[in-house]
Amino acid sequence: MKFNTKVIHAGVKPDPQTGSVMTPIYQTSTYAQTEPGVHQGYEYARTQNPTRDVLQTNLAALESGKFGICYASGLAAMDAIIKTMNPGDEVLSTNDLYGGSYRLLRAVYEKFGIKSRFVNLSDGDLNKHLSKETKLIWIETPTNPMLNVVDIAAVCAQAKEKNIKVCVDNTFASPYLQRPLELGADMVLHSATKYLGGHSDVILGAVVCNDQELADQLAFIQNATGAVPGPQDCFLILRGIKTLHLRVERACKNARKIAKFLQSHPKVSSVNYPGFKDHPSHKIAKAQMEDFGAMVSFDLTDDSFESAKKVLSGTKLFLLAESLGGVESLIGHPASMTHASIPKKERLEVGLTDSLIRLSIGIEDVDDLIEDLETALRNI
Numbered sequence: 001m002k003f004n005t006k007v008i009h010a011g012v013k014p015d016p017q018t019g020s021v022m023t024p025i026y027q028t029s030t031y032a033q034t035e036p037g038v039h040q041g042y043e044y045a046r047t048q049n050p051t052r053d054v055l056q057t058n059l060a061a062l063e064s065g066k067f068g069i070c071y072a073s074g075l076a077a078m079d080a081i082i083k084t085m086n087p088g089d090e091v092l093s094t095n096d097l098y099g100g101s102y103r104l105l106r107a108v109y110e111k112f113g114i115k116s117r118f119v120n121l122s123d124g125d126l127n128k129h130l131s132k133e134t135k136l137i138w139i140e141t142p143t144n145p146m147l148n149v150v151d152i153a154a155v156c157a158q159a160k161e162k163n164i165k166v167c168v169d170n171t172f173a174s175p176y177l178q179r180p181l182e183l184g185a186d187m188v189l190h191s192a193t194k195y196l197g198g199h200s201d202v203i204l205g206a207v208v209c210n211d212q213e214l215a216d217q218l219a220f221i222q223n224a225t226g227a228v229p230g231p232q233d234c235f236l237i238l239r240g241i242k243t244l245h246l247r248v249e250r251a252c253k254n255a256r257k258i259a260k261f262l263q264s265h266p267k268v269s270s271v272n273y274p275g276f277k278d279h280p281s282h283k284i285a286k287a288q289m290e291d292f293g294a295m296v297s298f299d300l301t302d303d304s305f306e307s308a309k310k311v312l313s314g315t316k317l318f319l320l321a322e323s324l325g326g327v328e329s330l331i332g333h334p335a336s337m338t339h340a341s342i343p344k345k346e347r348l349e350v351g352l353t354d355s356l357i358r359l360s361i362g363i364e365d366v367d368d369l370i371e372d373l374e375t376a377l378r379n380i
C-alpha cells in the first residue's frame with residue numbers, strides 16, 4: 001500500500017458486526033467474560049481498547065514500523081520512553097527542541113538520576129558529543145522553532161555502532177514528509193495533537209518502533225502507569241489522519257509562498273525555512289523530507305519584544321495560540337509561550353530571541369494569509 005492509501009485503509013476495516021465503515025468508538029471501561037479468564041482478547045480498557053488498537057495499527061503502518069503504542073499526550077509518550085531507562089543513563093538531545101520535552105527531561109527526570117545534555121546535532125557529527133552514559137539520542141527535526149534539520153541517517157549510523165538508541169520526535173514533519181524508521185531510527189514519537197489530528201480538537205501521543213522487546217516494554221508502561229488516551233480521542237486522530245496527506249501537502253505549498261513573502265519584507269530581518277536554497281541544512285532536508293514542512297519562523301529588523309507583540313496581536317486569520325499542525329494558521333511567540341520553560345541564556349544560544357515569531361501555516365487561501373501578515377507588519 002502506498003502512503004496515501006495507508007492513511008485511509010491501513011489497519012482500518014469495516015466493523016465485523018455491523019459493517020460500520022468508520023471505526024466504532026468503544027466507550028467502555030471493561031469487557032464481559034464468559035468464565036474467569038475466558039474473553040475475546042479484551043479485559044479492561046486501560047490495557048486494551050479496540051478503537052485504540054486500530055489507531056495503533058494505522059500509525060505503525062504510516063511510520064513504516066511494526067508496533068504503535070498510544071498515550072494520553074505527546075509528553076506522556078515521551079515519558080514512557082524515558083521510563084525504559086535507568087538511573088545513571090543519559091539522554092543526549094538536540095538543543096533546539098519543544099519546551100515541554102526539555103522540561104520533562106530537566107525538571108522531572110533529573111531528580112530520578114536520568115541525566116540530559118542538549119547539543120547541536122545539525123552538523124551530523126555525533127561522536128564528539130557522546131559520553132559513556134549516553135543511552136538514548138533524542139532528535140527533533142526540523143527543530144522547534146529554529147527549523148534546523150538533523151541528518152537522521154547519519155546520526156543513526158553512528159549511534160548503532162555504539163548500541164545507543166535513537167528516537168526522533170517527528171511531530172513537526174509528520175510521517176507524510178519524513179519516516180525516521182526508514183532512516184535507521186529505533187523509535188518515532190508523535191504529538192498526534194498536531195498534524196496527525198490536524199483539527200486542533202484533541203490531545204494524544206504515540207510511539208512507533210520495530211523492535212518487539214522495546215514494544216513490549218512500552219506497552220507494559222502504557223498499562224502499568226496508565227497514561228492512555230480515551231477511545232473518542234483515538235477516533236478523532238483516526239479521522240484526522242484520513243486527510244493527512246492532503247492537508248500537509250497544501251500547508252507546505254502555502255508555507256513556501258509565505259516564507260518567500262516574508263523574506264522580501266523590509267521589516268523582517270531573517271526567515272527560518274529549510275526550503276530556501278541557502279538554508280544551512282537545505283540539502284539534508286531535501287534528501288530526507290518529501291517537502292519542507294509548514295512551519296516557518298522569522299525575526300524582525302526591529303528586534304524588540306514590543307515590535308513582536310504588535311505583529312502577534314495584529315493578525316486576524318493567524319490566531320495567536322500555542323500548538324501547530326491544524327487546518328487553521330496559528331502565530332506564536334516561542335520565548336513567552338512554547339519555550340518559556342527554557343532559560344533565556346539557553347534560548348539565545350540557539351537564536352531564539354525575544355522577537356522571534358513562529359507560524360504554523362494552515363490550509364486557508366494563501367493570498368488571504370499573506371494579506372493578514374502584511375497588515376500586521378504595518379503595525380510596527
Ligand SMILES: *Cc1c(COP(=O)(O)O)cnc(C)c1O
Nearest residue numbers: 073074075098169171191193204
Ligand atoms: C506539542 C509537542 C509535543 C508535546 O505533545 P503534547 O501532545 O502536547 O503532549 C512534543 N513535541 C513536539 C515537537 C510538539 O510540538
